[in-house]
Amino acid sequence: MTAQDDQNEARKGWMSLLAKSPAQRLADLTGEITDWPGFEWLRPPEVGGVMVRGRTGGTGAPFNLGEMTVTRCALRLATGEVGHGYVQGRDKAHAERAALIDAMMQTERAEELRRAVLDPLETQLQAAKASRAARAAATKVDFFTMVRGED
Amino acid sequence: MYVAVKGGERAIDNAHDWLAEERRGDASVPELDVAQIREQLSLAVNRVMAEGSLYDPDLAALAIKQARGDLIEAIFLIRAYRTTLPRIGHSRPVDTGAMACIRRISATFKDAPGGQVLGPTFDYTHRLLDFKLAAEGETPRAATGEGLASEMPRITDFLNREGLIQDEPPCDDTPPDMTRAPMEYPATRALRLQALTRGDEGFVLGMAYSTQRGYGRNHPFVGELRIGTVAVEMDIPELGFAIEIGEITLTECETVNQFMGSKTESPQFTRGYGLVFGQTERKAISMALVDRALRWDELGEDNEGAPAQDEEFVLSHADNIQATGFLEHIKLPHYVDFQSELELIRKVRAEAQEAARQEAAE
Structure with a gap:
């Protein structure tokens, strides 16, 4: 794996996390940050649809399942870094925050943002997932063997 | 002699005003907000997303409020909104094998690895009205447990190992899209699945039921039913790699169907497939049964002339927005x-x- 692949993998990780994060939670977490860098829009936020595909039988040929709403934007910091925001739903401010964080994660402020924003988002996402899994686990069926006829 | 007339604007405006007042109902009763509908009428929201063919719980909840709970009207609103959205792209096919399941059951294998996980189901309720819900109560808390398997392998994979079930070989053909091109018959299976997943739940259920009653019988077992969340991944051209753009809840049903073989195929189990937005299991099971019935030709089965075997009949009448549009225009x-x-x-x-x-x- 090259250094570029590693970087892409890391970036994929935070962009995916930002896309799935609840808009309000991201707004709350970034509310503490006051010194946002200046930027110019490369693509102002726009709401659109993405056609979600599935596979026949789960593994076979693709088919179109239906669309989901997505908001995207792209911006460039005064220092040159380009940030992309792709988030689920129709919240333009959410996409803007995601793009800004994506750009700033490419600067020396990456560590600060990871601690202040990404780690808490990840923790919350994992907690929600664990809470669903725990409830599902409680509904798992234990079978008991009844008296069998052949004995 | 007919004389052309126009008019009715004042009547229409006043009808709209009255509609708004009726929508609100008795003003002494607190107004519903969209978040309440999204959280507490979530299965209605799921149905509107599935048949509206747009995954956005907030919009679906708003549509239900605006439509006064008329779900077909709500689906109509979502379909109309959907057409205004620029198409950003398409996702990679979702990996339902990696679903974080809240429910996963098999009617064919008791000891499926990963177990039988019931999830939040109505199945074992007694269908008795619960008058406690009419009073304000405490917030219920679900029990929690441990040890949910991190992986839930597909049930059909077990049968597949012995070659006992027809395979679904992966491929990456671009599927046809009925939202972009008119329907064509005969339709491919991919096109049929798209039409069925957004089809009217009642219609698809009725068609599926007709196959169980003998009109195109295909002996289905629910091999597996799973509900849970999957990540949606999309290739981002400007980045050169794929990211997850969100997470959606899906219901997937795979049926295992008896098949005694035909002129072209040896005896083995065959499959029907249902995949629907949201927690929508009645629809997903129905979709799988109808999908299987429509496969008679490729499997070399006889056409019994059953309605559920007639793809043009099924697909061109499954859409409740087309149906309601044509039906209601006569008034x-x-x-x-x-x-x-x-x-x-x-x-x-x-x-x-x-x-x-x-x-x-x-």
């Missing part, structure tokens, strides 16, 4: 059409009476 003014019918029937009647009079005179 709108048809004054000119009817005027000509009236003239015609008067003329034919007069001729018939004249003929009868002459016959009597002779």
